[in-house]
Amino acid sequence: MDEKQNAWHPGEIVPVSGIYACDCGRGHHWSTDVKGHRFPPMPGDCTGESWSLRTQAHPEVPT
Numbered sequence: 001m002d003e004k005q006n007a008w009h010p011g012e013i014v015p016v017s018g019i020y021a022c023d024c025g026r027g028h029h030w031s032t033d034v035k036g037h038r039f040p041p042m043p044g045d046c047t048g049e050s051w052s053l054r055t056q057a058h059p060e061v062p063t
Contacts, residue, residue: 007050010041017057024048032057 007023008015014033022029024047031040031051039051 007052008039009050010039012039013037014039016053018053019055019057020051021054022046022048023050023052030054 005015008020014020014035014037017033017035020031020033020039021027022031022042029043029046029048033039033051042048
């Protein structure tokens, strides 16, 4: 995952599986996304433009 990027737009490739939140600031839209899939469009009533990771589904374990 690109450590500098912290927001992704609908249609971009999901970098890590996890729970993502929209950036509208109301904290009401969440999306569970799988690494390698594409981010979904924003919900119709959402004014946000991007998704940001809130909880990583499978944190990488150091080997």
